[in-house]
Amino acid sequence: MGDAAARLAAAECRIAELTRENERLRSHAEIAADAGASTALSGAVYETLLANVADYALIATDLEGRVILWNQAASDVFGWTGAQRLGQPVADLFTPDDRVAGRVEAEMATAAREGRATDNRWLLRADGSTFFARGELVPLLDGTGGRIGFLKILRDRTEEEIARLELAASRERLQFALDASALIGTWDWLLPQDIVYADARFADLYGVDEAQAASGLPIESYLHGIHAEDRTRVAAAIQAAMEAGGDFSAEYRTVRRDGDVRWIHARGRCFLNDAGRPVRFPGAVVDITTDKLRERRQAALLRLGDEGGFGESVDYTLKALHLLGETLEIGRVGYAKVDPTETFAAIVGEWTAPGLVPLSGRKRIADFGSSLADALRGGMAVVEDVREDPATRDGAAAWEAIGSLSMINLAVQENGRLEVILYLHHTSPRRWSDDEIGFIREVLNRSWTYSRRRRAERSLIETEARLRLAHEAAEIGSFDYDLQTGDMVCDPRCREILGIADDEAVTFAGTFRPRIHPEDQERVEAAVRQATGAEAPGSFDLVFRTAPRDVAGSRTVHASGQSVLADGAPARIVCAVRDVTQAKEAEERQALLTRELQHRVKNTLAMVNALANQTMRRAASAQEGLAAFSARLIALGHAHDILTQTSWTSAPIEAIVAQTLASHGDGGRIAWHGPDIRLTARQSLALALALHELATNAAKYGALSDERGEVRIEWRVDRAERESLRFEWRESGGPPVAAPERKGFGSRLIEQSLAAEFGGEVTVSYDPAGLVCTIEADLQVAPEDNVLPARLGEP
Known part of the structure; x- marks a missing residue:
C-alpha cells in the first residue's frame, strides 16, 4: 500500500507539470492572437511566428473553418504537408464522433464568446490513427478588432494522456479495494511541514476527526491514538525509519474514540531528499483485530488442550472459565x-477480571429479568445491552448493581428443567460476534469432552487399581498371548509363578510351553486349541504343573483364560494365573487327614469296644464296671486331646503324663521328671491308659491308698547304639505290696499293651515296699495302629 501511495504522489507531480505546460500553451496562443490583430495576418509576421514556435503545431483558419496557415510542427504531428491542408476544412482533423457532435463549431463559438477555448481531445492523423493533443483555440482579429478567423495551437500529449488514464484507473481500483476491504487506511506525512493527510478509515482507527484528518494534522494528533503500552515502541520504529530512510513495519494497538481497542499492521516508507533529510512518509494500515482475536482464541484452545498446564488438582471447568x-x-x-x-x-464457580467483585451465594433469576428464565430455556440468551433487551430490560438495575451491561447465558437442561447456567458478563454494552459465540461453544464442548474423558480415565485408573490390589491380595498374575505372533506379555507375578526372568522376552513356544510339566503339556495345548477354535471360541479353566526348576520343585498353577476376537476371529488370549501349590498340598493333606481320621475313628471305636468288653466282663457289678469304664474313657480322651493339638503326629511324653494324672494328683504325692521325648500316637494312647490303670490301682491298693504314700515317675534316654527309652513308675510309703493271685484286665493292659505299642519289654514288680513298673523300648519302633485293639481283645 505504501508503494501505491508513492505512485499516486508521483502522478500528481506530473499532473502539475502538465498544468504548467498548458499555461505556456495558453501564453503562446495569446501572443499569436495579438500578433494577428496587429498585423492583419501579415506574411512577415506569421513567418516570424512560425519560426519561433517550432514545438507547437499552429493551424489558422478563416471564419468558415478552412485552413489558411499550417506550420512544420503541424505537419510533423498530423502527417500532412501544408500544401495538402491549405484551404481544407479543419474539421477533417477531428474524429467522426466529434464532427457528428459538432465539437468544431462548439469550440469556435466558445473562442469567439470567451476569447479562448481549451482544446484537449483525440485527433486524426493522415494515416487514420489518432493521438491526444492539448491546445487552445483563440480568435484572429484584424486591425480594427474585427474577427477574421481562428488560430489553433496544440501539442502531442498522447503518452501523458495514456499515463493519466492508467493512473486514474489505478486510483479507481485502489479506491475500490479500500472500499471493499473496509479494513485499510492510508496516510501521507509531509515531514518539513509536519502535516499528515489521512483518509477516514485511518482517522477512525486513531480516534481522530475525519474532516480534520483530510485537511491535515500534525503527527502528534495520531500518536495519542496509539495504545499507551505500545506508544514508545512505535515511536522508536518511526524514528528509525526516518533516520535510515527505509521501510517501516509494525503491529500495535490503537484506541478509537469510543474506547474500542483495535490491532493494526502499519507499513510505510520514509523518503529522503538529496541532503539526506526526511521529506515524505506515506503508508497504509490494515486492521488485523480479527486475526489477532482468532490467534488468541486458537492459543486459548491449545492451552485448554494442554491438560497438564493447570495441574491435576485444578478444576478443569474453572480452567475453561x-x-x-x-x-x-x-x-x-x-x-x-x-x-x-x-x-x-446458586453460584458454584467464577472467574472475574481484576477490580470486579465476584458474585457469590444465591441470586433470584427473576430479579435480572422477569422473562430471563424463558429466554434461557432456548439454550442460549445473547444480550448486547441489558438495559434495552426485552429479556433483561426490567431487571437492568440488578445488572448495573453487579457491574454487567451485556451478557451471554447458556443453560443446561434436563427433563425440560433448568439445571445449570453458564454466564459471561461484560462491564459495558457489547456486540457479541459469531466468532466469539463459536469460540465459547468450542471451549465448552472441549471442556465437557475433556471432563467426561477424565472421569472415565479416573474410573479406569481406580478400577485398574482395585483389580491390581485384588490380584496382589489373591497373588494372581496375568498374561496376554498374541495368537498371530506368538508373543506373550506377562506381568511380574506371572513371571514369578512360571520362573521367567524380568528382562526375558516371552513367547508361547519358546518360553511358556517348556515351563509346563511334560505330563501336562498336551492337556494345556488342547485346552488352548479348543478355546481359540473357529467353531467354539471361548474360555478355558485348567490346573497344570510347572516343570521342576534347578532348586525348586514343581508348582501347581490354576489358569483361567478367555479368547479375544478381532474381525470375528480369535486374535488373543488373556489369562489369569495363580500359584495353587499350597492349596493343592493342603487339599492332599486334607484328604490324607480324612483317611487318617476314618482309620483312627475305626481304631478308637475298636479300642472303646475292647475296653467296654474287658471292663464289663470282669467287673463285680454293673455299677463298678461302668465306673471303671468311664474312668478309662476319660484317660483315653485326655490322650486324644493332646494328640489333636499336634495333628495326631506325635505328643510330648510329659504332656501325656501330666494330663493323665491330673485327676489323681494329691498334694504333690505324684511327681515326675525326664527329658523332652515325643511319642507316636499309638504309644501316647497306650501310655495314657497304662498310667490311668497304675494310678487307679495305687489309689485302691498301693501307695496312694493312705496318706503317707507317694509315686515317683522317671524316664530317660540311653544313646548307646540306638536311642532307647527307660520309663519307670515307682511307688513308696504305702501299705505292703503283694502279687495278685490272678491278673485282671488292668494288669494285662499295662504289661501287654505297653510292650506291644513300644516294641519293648514291660516289667511289673510287686516289691513289698511298693509297686515298680518299668518300660524299656527302642524309640524308633512304630508299631502298626491295629495292634492295640487286637491285644486288648485277647482273652
Whole structure:
C-alpha cells in the first residue's frame, strides 16, 4: 500500500507539470492572437511566428473553418504537408464522433464568446490513427478588432494522456479495494511541514476527526491514538525509519474514540531528499483485530488442550472459565446451579477480571429479568445491552448493581428443567460476534469432552487399581498371548509363578510351553486349541504343573483364560494365573487327614469296644464296671486331646503324663521328671491308659491308698547304639505290696499293651515296699495302629 501511495504522489507531480505546460500553451496562443490583430495576418509576421514556435503545431483558419496557415510542427504531428491542408476544412482533423457532435463549431463559438477555448481531445492523423493533443483555440482579429478567423495551437500529449488514464484507473481500483476491504487506511506525512493527510478509515482507527484528518494534522494528533503500552515502541520504529530512510513495519494497538481497542499492521516508507533529510512518509494500515482475536482464541484452545498446564488438582471447568474470560477480555465468567423450582441460581464457580467483585451465594433469576428464565430455556440468551433487551430490560438495575451491561447465558437442561447456567458478563454494552459465540461453544464442548474423558480415565485408573490390589491380595498374575505372533506379555507375578526372568522376552513356544510339566503339556495345548477354535471360541479353566526348576520343585498353577476376537476371529488370549501349590498340598493333606481320621475313628471305636468288653466282663457289678469304664474313657480322651493339638503326629511324653494324672494328683504325692521325648500316637494312647490303670490301682491298693504314700515317675534316654527309652513308675510309703493271685484286665493292659505299642519289654514288680513298673523300648519302633485293639481283645 505504501508503494501505491508513492505512485499516486508521483502522478500528481506530473499532473502539475502538465498544468504548467498548458499555461505556456495558453501564453503562446495569446501572443499569436495579438500578433494577428496587429498585423492583419501579415506574411512577415506569421513567418516570424512560425519560426519561433517550432514545438507547437499552429493551424489558422478563416471564419468558415478552412485552413489558411499550417506550420512544420503541424505537419510533423498530423502527417500532412501544408500544401495538402491549405484551404481544407479543419474539421477533417477531428474524429467522426466529434464532427457528428459538432465539437468544431462548439469550440469556435466558445473562442469567439470567451476569447479562448481549451482544446484537449483525440485527433486524426493522415494515416487514420489518432493521438491526444492539448491546445487552445483563440480568435484572429484584424486591425480594427474585427474577427477574421481562428488560430489553433496544440501539442502531442498522447503518452501523458495514456499515463493519466492508467493512473486514474489505478486510483479507481485502489479506491475500490479500500472500499471493499473496509479494513485499510492510508496516510501521507509531509515531514518539513509536519502535516499528515489521512483518509477516514485511518482517522477512525486513531480516534481522530475525519474532516480534520483530510485537511491535515500534525503527527502528534495520531500518536495519542496509539495504545499507551505500545506508544514508545512505535515511536522508536518511526524514528528509525526516518533516520535510515527505509521501510517501516509494525503491529500495535490503537484506541478509537469510543474506547474500542483495535490491532493494526502499519507499513510505510520514509523518503529522503538529496541532503539526506526526511521529506515524505506515506503508508497504509490494515486492521488485523480479527486475526489477532482468532490467534488468541486458537492459543486459548491449545492451552485448554494442554491438560497438564493447570495441574491435576485444578478444576478443569474453572480452567475453561479462566481462559474464556481472559481471551474474550470480559469482566466475569462463571456457572451457577438452578434450584428445582427454577427460582434461584446458586453460584458454584467464577472467574472475574481484576477490580470486579465476584458474585457469590444465591441470586433470584427473576430479579435480572422477569422473562430471563424463558429466554434461557432456548439454550442460549445473547444480550448486547441489558438495559434495552426485552429479556433483561426490567431487571437492568440488578445488572448495573453487579457491574454487567451485556451478557451471554447458556443453560443446561434436563427433563425440560433448568439445571445449570453458564454466564459471561461484560462491564459495558457489547456486540457479541459469531466468532466469539463459536469460540465459547468450542471451549465448552472441549471442556465437557475433556471432563467426561477424565472421569472415565479416573474410573479406569481406580478400577485398574482395585483389580491390581485384588490380584496382589489373591497373588494372581496375568498374561496376554498374541495368537498371530506368538508373543506373550506377562506381568511380574506371572513371571514369578512360571520362573521367567524380568528382562526375558516371552513367547508361547519358546518360553511358556517348556515351563509346563511334560505330563501336562498336551492337556494345556488342547485346552488352548479348543478355546481359540473357529467353531467354539471361548474360555478355558485348567490346573497344570510347572516343570521342576534347578532348586525348586514343581508348582501347581490354576489358569483361567478367555479368547479375544478381532474381525470375528480369535486374535488373543488373556489369562489369569495363580500359584495353587499350597492349596493343592493342603487339599492332599486334607484328604490324607480324612483317611487318617476314618482309620483312627475305626481304631478308637475298636479300642472303646475292647475296653467296654474287658471292663464289663470282669467287673463285680454293673455299677463298678461302668465306673471303671468311664474312668478309662476319660484317660483315653485326655490322650486324644493332646494328640489333636499336634495333628495326631506325635505328643510330648510329659504332656501325656501330666494330663493323665491330673485327676489323681494329691498334694504333690505324684511327681515326675525326664527329658523332652515325643511319642507316636499309638504309644501316647497306650501310655495314657497304662498310667490311668497304675494310678487307679495305687489309689485302691498301693501307695496312694493312705496318706503317707507317694509315686515317683522317671524316664530317660540311653544313646548307646540306638536311642532307647527307660520309663519307670515307682511307688513308696504305702501299705505292703503283694502279687495278685490272678491278673485282671488292668494288669494285662499295662504289661501287654505297653510292650506291644513300644516294641519293648514291660516289667511289673510287686516289691513289698511298693509297686515298680518299668518300660524299656527302642524309640524308633512304630508299631502298626491295629495292634492295640487286637491285644486288648485277647482273652
